[in-house]
Amino acid sequence: MNSKIMDIKKIEVWDGNMAASQAFRQADIDVVAAYPITPSTPVVENYATFEANGYIDGEFVMVESEHAAMSACVGAAAAGGRVATATSSQGFALMVEVLYQAAGMRLPIVLAQVNRALAAPLNVNGDHSDMYLGRDSGWINVSTFSPQEVYDLTLCAFKIAEHLDVRLPVNINQDGFMSSHTAQNIRTLDDKTACDFVGPYKAVNAMLDFSKPVTHGVQTEEDWHFEHKAKQHNAIMRSVKVIDAVFAEFKALTGREYKRVESYGMEDAEIAIVAFGTTYETAKIVVDNLKKEGINAGIIAPRIFRPFPLEELAAQLQNVKAVACLDRSAPGGTVGALYNEIAGALFNSPARPVLSNVIYGLGGRDMTVSVLTGIYKDLVKEAATGKLNGTIQRFVGVRGPELNYYNA
Amino acid sequence: MLEIRWHSRAGQGAVTGAKGLASVVAETGKEVQAFAFYGSAKRGASMTAYNRVDDKPILNHEKYMKPDYVFILDPALAFTDDFTANSKESTKYIITTHLSKEELMAQIPEIQGMEDRVYVLDCFAIALDTIGRAIPNTPMLGAFIKVSGMFEVAEFQESMKSVLGKLSQKIIDANMVAIERAYNEVN
Numbered sequence: 001m002n003s004k005i006m007d008i009k010k011i012e013v014w015d016g017n018m019a020a021s022q023a024f025r026q027a028d029i030d031v032v033a034a035y036p037i038t039p040s041t042p043v044v045e046n047y048a049t050f051e052a053n054g055y056i057d058g059e060f061v062m063v064e065s066e067h068a069a070m071s072a073c074v075g076a077a078a079a080g081g082r083v084a085t086a087t088s089s090q091g092f093a094l095m096v097e098v099l100y101q102a103a104g105m106r107l108p109i110v111l112a113q114v115n116r117a118l119a120a121p122l123n124v125n126g127d128h129s130d131m132y133l134g135r136d137s138g139w140i141n142v143s144t145f146s147p148q149e150v151y152d153l154t155l156c157a158f159k160i161a162e163h164l165d166v167r168l169p170v171n172i173n174q175d176g177f178m179s180s181h182t183a184q185n186i187r188t189l190d191d192k193t194a195c196d197f198v199g200p201y202k203a204v205n206a207m208l209d210f211s212k213p214v215t216h217g218v219q220t221e222e223d224w225h226f227e228h229k230a231k232q233h234n235a236i237m238r239s240v241k242v243i244d245a246v247f248a249e250f251k252a253l254t255g256r257e258y259k260r261v262e263s264y265g266m267e268d269a270e271i272a273i274v275a276f277g278t279t280y281e282t283a284k285i286v287v288d289n290l291k292k293e294g295i296n297a298g299i300i301a302p303r304i305f306r307p308f309p310l311e312e313l314a315a316q317l318q319n320v321k322a323v324a325c326l327d328r329s330a331p332g333g334t335v336g337a338l339y340n341e342i343a344g345a346l347f348n349s350p351a352r353p354v355l356s357n358v359i360y361g362l363g364g365r366d367m368t369v370s371v372l373t374g375i376y377k378d379l380v381k382e383a384a385t386g387k388l389n390g391t392i393q394r395f396v397g398v399r400g401p402e403l404n405y406y407n408a
Numbered sequence: 409m410l411e412i413r414w415h416s417r418a419g420q421g422a423v424t425g426a427k428g429l430a431s432v433v434a435e436t437g438k439e440v441q442a443f444a445f446y447g448s449a450k451r452g453a454s455m456t457a458y459n460r461v462d463d464k465p466i467l468n469h470e471k472y473m474k475p476d477y478v479f480i481l482d483p484a485l486a487f488t489d490d491f492t493a494n495s496k497e498s499t500k501y502i503i504t505t506h507l508s509k510e511e512l513m514a515q516i517p518e519i520q521g522m523e524d525r526v527y528v529l530d531c532f533a534i535a536l537d538t539i540g541r542a543i544p545n546t547p548m549l550g551a552f553i554k555v556s557g558m559f560e561v562a563e564f565q566e567s568m569k570s571v572l573g574k575l576s577q578k579i580i581d582a583n584m585v586a587i588e589r590a591y592n593e594v595n
Contacts (some may be wrong), residue, residue, distance in 0.1 A: 013427065013430045013431045013434045013435060013440060013442070015427075015443075018487070071548055100415050124446075146467075146469075175469075177443070178443075178469045179469075181442060181443055181444065181446075182442070182443040182469070183426075183427050183430050183431075183440070183441065183443070184430075184439070184440065184441050184442075184466060185434050185440060227589070276467035279469070281467040281468070281469055282467065282468055282469045282470055283468050366470055366471045366472055367468055367469070367470060368470040368472045369468065369472075370472070403559040408504055
């Protein structure tokens with residue numbers, strides 16, 4: 001634990017950025033190396049303030065770019081310390097090369113990623129383009145839906161990443177502005193409870209352990225590369241046990257429950273929306289409204305985007321008649337990623353719901369209760385007829401002519 | 409659910425005000441939300457900030473709202489912003505102006521006949537007299553607690569002291585006077 005304790009209230013009003021900064025502070029990190037970018041800037045700005053005021057015993061390293069930030073994180077993690085950083089959008093894009101290095105070298109770095117659109121056109125607001133950009137990098141990817149969840153899951157992230165059966169980096173995603181700059185009530189843990197929950201850092205093959213010299217990031221070529229990548233994939237696939245165990249431990253400590261697949265109203269649902277981020281919470285309001293009208297609607301989200309909870313999602317969608325997969329990222333010439341993932345999850349199962357893909361909210365375009373209600377009302381028609389109410393893919397909330405693609 | 413929309417210029421303290429109000433209201437056990445719509449706002453650009461207050465956790469993340477209260481922190485925005493957008497029959501408006509209520513209402517067709525739900529005060533004059541800077545956010549909060557009846561003025565001042573915690577005692581004291589003056593002067 002840091003030597004100087006911060007006095008925080010049981011309920012604070014923090015935005016998602018402050019929630020990430022405070023979780024970082026309480027996790028007693030050895031090295032944070034970061035380069036600021038909107039909307040994640042306050043994560044490191046707050047952290048630097050804590051450091052300047054003596055609340056951080058570890059190092060805070062200012063670097064010249066996000067590529068350098070992640071490189072410094074890789075170096076510090078290989079040296080044998082607990083490491084974290086934060087970024088968004090273009091900064092994340094610049095980090096991508098090093099993300100693969102971090103995962104391949106099995107370094108348990110935690111990244112607070114505040115999701116934002118990718119240019120061009122330049123836009124600082126929230127969508128999931130950057131989250132999707134990193135999805136194959138070998139990082140465990142977590143989607144949060146509110147500032148409270150950012151706080152809770154950032155603490156969990158260190159414990160998952162550093163577990164000896166995992167040793168992989170973890171990316172905690174939150175929606176730019178909708179979570180990062182939205183202040184809400186946060187139930188906090190005191191410094192000691194939080195730090196004890198995260199636990200002490202366990203170094204593995206630390207480069208600064210001179211009694212046991214090791215090398216990191218070696219060249220393998222055809223002879224060993226495949227075995228390393230297979231082992232790495234096996235580690236992320238098997239991390240589900242650790243994720244479930246950490247979530248169970250967190251629930252025992254706080255009463256707050258997290259699952260690899262979150263759902264609401266799905267028990268008797270005939271229609272469902274699948275979506276990431278803050279949209280999940282807004283959809284809960286719509287689900288309640290619709291149930292009062294006698295419409296059995298549900299909302300479901302992969303809390304853990306990677307390793308993808310394919311079996312759990314398929315199991316929960318067996319009894320629905322129509323599903324809309326919502327992607328908040330420009331799909332660049334195909335259906336959205338969530339549509340593909342859900343279609344893939346259902347293909348080897350008996351269920352054949354009508355499946356559609358909705359592109360929404362790019363560049364921070366508001367996802368309203370009214371738009372969500374409209375999507376559910378379309379699902380009602382599709383469930384009744386057993387047929388798509390148009391094409392497979394459509395755009396909502398965008399000006400100009402209707403955009404529809406792919407006939408069933 | 410109580411919803412508030414702030415119309416302000418970037419730099420006038422609307423975000424700080426919205427977060428400050430949220431912190432004070434959270435002390436009473438309520439669930440709160442404070443956020444802003446920035447775009448790439450430069451100092452002086454028109455922007456909006458928002459509050460939601462409820463008895464249960466706030467799940468709504470849409471920016472759209474039908475506000476119960478609209479605050480206008482800059483006198484000119486009453487003439488240039490569409491501040492009655494998405495309003496309800498009961499929406500109350502608290503407007504910073506050096507004009508009297510009658511003079512202001514005569515110039516803004518959108519609020520004709522709303523004498524019972526338009527409130528005015530000069531947040532700038534109050535802030536300049538007390539804090540010494542044209543930051544209209546704390547006077548606006550003083551006016552809000554009078555209009556809403558949500559808090560006793562002394563109770564609110566006490567909570568605001570902890571929100572302003574990091575500032576010097578002199579500035580905190582000046583803010584307390586600003587809140588009280590706004591509470592008494594809004595009409």
